[in-house]
Amino acid sequence: MEGAIKFEGVSAGYQDRIVLNNISFTVNQGEFVGVAGPNGSGKSTLIKLILGLVKPLSGKIVIKGYNTSSSIKKIREKMGYLPQKSNTDPRFPVLVKEVVAMGMYSTIGMLRHPGPEHFQRVSEALRQVGMGGFEEHPFGHLSGGQQQRVLIARALVNNPDILLLDEPTTGLDHFSQTRLINLINDIRLKKNITVIMVTHHLNQIYDLAGRIIYIDEQKLTIDNPESIIGQYLGGNQYA
Numbered sequence: 001m002e003g004a005i006k007f008e009g010v011s012a013g014y015q016d017r018i019v020l021n022n023i024s025f026t027v028n029q030g031e032f033v034g035v036a037g038p039n040g041s042g043k044s045t046l047i048k049l050i051l052g053l054v055k056p057l058s059g060k061i062v063i064k065g066y067n068t069s070s071s072i073k074k075i076r077e078k079m080g081y082l083p084q085k086s087n088t089d090p091r092f093p094v095l096v097k098e099v100v101a102m103g104m105y106s107t108i109g110m111l112r113h114p115g116p117e118h119f120q121r122v123s124e125a126l127r128q129v130g131m132g133g134f135e136e137h138p139f140g141h142l143s144g145g146q147q148q149r150v151l152i153a154r155a156l157v158n159n160p161d162i163l164l165l166d167e168p169t170t171g172l173d174h175f176s177q178t179r180l181i182n183l184i185n186d187i188r189l190k191k192n193i194t195v196i197m198v199t200h201h202l203n204q205i206y207d208l209a210g211r212i213i214y215i216d217e218q219k220l221t222i223d224n225p226e227s228i229i230g231q232y233l234g235g236n237q238y239a
């Protein structure tokens, strides 16, 4: 079976700095894979390689059968992305429906206005994350947890096969973190989406993620949570 995401001998880095050296792995459709490792080890770089925002120095990346070096537009249509959190100015005058509609720019184009059929998709994505009815609310007036759910709706609005989440629970209280992760997992199961989620808190996903990617010192290991925690975190999932 062709994997949803396949890395073959990939090296990547910036200027004269190698971040990932000769890594290979395959993720299957519908898997929930966590991405962990120390600060600066290359977790976001891995996500950006999958998105085609960072180009490999050598090796090959194939997403749903398409090579990132030649078919990046096709691949982007299949992916939803929630970047690392940046704080939104509460006075920023943008409505929830406009934030979600931004997720469709890759398919409808930046300069075209979204039509009624697009806003139907926006409402559907908001319903999926439990934010139906919030279309006309100012984004900046929502709580942190609600804002993250709206940003997940933005990542889901194109019906992606792959959802890439870079520390989606940052800044949320413990209860909201658990709720958000359970929500992501429910959507994954319902739609058979592949979820790749960067987190500093493996305990959050220990029971849900089938496998964890651990990155350190230019190397990548992929294995079940128990084994990764045993090998790298001294057996402590809360480390």
Ligand SMILES: Nc1ncnc2c1ncn2[C@@H]1O[C@H](COP(=O)(O)OP(=O)(O)OP(=O)(O)O)[C@@H](O)[C@H]1O
Pocket (backbone or CB within 6 Å): 014, 015, 019, 037, 038, 039, 040, 041, 042, 043, 044, 045, 046
């Ligand atoms: N655009 C860039 N130009 C140069 N160096 C970069 C760039 N982006 C990242 N780096 C460097 O590459 C390394 C990996 O960064 P990356 O952001 O992938 O790490 P990370 O594991 O996501 O870190 P964190 O846990 O702090 O979010 C770091 O040393 C970082 O300084």
